[in-house]
Amino acid sequence: MKLGSFKYLAGEGVKSAWVNRLMTLASIGVLVACMVIIGLAILVSENVNKAIGNLEQQNVVMAYMKDYNWALYGEDSGNSASSQTADSDSSQQETASVEENVASDETASDETAESTEEADENGIRPGDYVIHNEQEARALCDEIAKLPNVAEVTYVSSEEGLESVKESMLEGQEEYFTFLDEEYGNPMSCAAKIRMEDMSLFDETIKEIEKFDGIDAIQSQDDLAETINAIKNGIGVAGVWIIAILMIISLVIVSNTIRVTMYNRKLDISIMKAVGATDAFVRIPFVVEGVIIGLISAVIAEGILYFCYRVATETIISTLQTTDVVRYSEMALLLFLVFVGIGIFAGVLGSVIMISKYLRREGSEFAAI
């Protein structure tokens, strides 16, 4: 098609939108409403995602290591504070059970060598535990950090761990840990504080961390991870449904306007067909009209949403004393593109569906208009 013809047809589309301005305005009104609701759904979803992101940041996992304190106090090690006073026979047996828990990749000869090492005053030998010093603990942290879904790993020494536990205790409970510390020494093992990237991969990542020999136990908030994932999935599904339903409404609205225009232009269409216009040629003015409706709606929807969102966020910020909301400027381009996309989609598809249905019905060229 020549550019001149297209200009002529585009002009016809603009003219048609103006001639049917009441219908055009009604369609724009409904389309704007649909777009604003879609925009709100996107903004709410973004804000919830941001809030969840903050929760995810706080949802850390503590991986406690098999260090000296673990060998001394850990339940798995078989040693306990009271075991320090146990006779040598029972100590021998307990040591054997500790040996079963140490790194599996050690060779049989190593094990033999370790079993001959001398026990300290607590009856613990170097072979009874895996992490012997801070350097090894930090090296393990580095290994964990290499896992795919791990965003950040921080080394937490046993002293820091004890302080942290004391801080989180209720009044009175804290004293028990202080007593333990003073009487028997710090009961806490050193740990890796781990933050994950994607909470939906929580279980898989935990399994990977557990595979490390130096890791004894993992403390996490599984329920929080599950809740976060459930909220995320729920928002995703609801968003898709809202957008799909409103897209269909938009399509129906634009189709209806185009249908009215089409019946208003029956005479033009019959003449066009009689003189040899192709179906594509007949369609163009209607498609242009549909796109005009869509684009005007997109611009108006962007303006209304900007105003509404600004008022809403200002109220939220002043009421909740938080600045933790998504800024409109961050989303403005995306929303405008979404609106333009919806407008063009509804305009083109709505008009093409309607006019094609009409054009398929042959026999209108000679029939009385």
Next chain:
Amino acid sequence: MEQQFIDSEILKPQTPIIEFRGVSKTYPGGTHALEDVNIKINKGEFVFVVGSSGAGKSTFMKLIMREEKANTGIIRVNGFNLTEMKRKYVPMLRRTMGIVFQDFRLIPTMNVFQNVAFAMYVVGATGRDVRREVSKALSKVGLGNKARSMPNQLSGGEQQRVGLARALVNSPDLIIADEPTGNVDPNMSYEIVNMLTEINKQGTTVLMVTHDHNLVRDFHHRVIMLDGGKIVADNAGGDL
């Protein structure tokens, strides 16, 4: 355009521009509009199609325009085999013909020039070509000075002349006029048929449906008479 729809035989001189072979058309309700119609109209002929209401005239015209499809038989028009032709080629067929309607079919929001130019825009013409050809067509029908008038400012005869100019503007090989004098006064009817006769003399085939026996009698052209969906008379001399 695919060559399979062009009948090479029909493009030779002295060969029919319209040919019906054993054509029948029955509408879905069971109405037999045409039955076993056989006819040939040669290039350059002027043919009146007459008959009472329900005789099958409109169906005959619709089949030529491929607005309807025949149930049986073969139809060839302007080198197109309408029996085999796919729907997407209908616009190409129609670009070879000009159509004049009984009710003029002028777009009321366009002036005379725009109404005629519309037929050229539809087939992809633009700019200077449109201005030149529209002016020429309007001069041919004697409306060169009414280019800026709106349809409602014109008489019935003038409106039909605009319709005629629109049919002529793309220089078609065939003009199909569906009762072009049905809504104009008798004097204007003669003027319109005179114009069609002039156009015909320049080589364009004209097929005109009419109820006006005076016109048929006074203009000595070939007459095809339809009755009950059949051709009951076909006279090349004009005397029935």
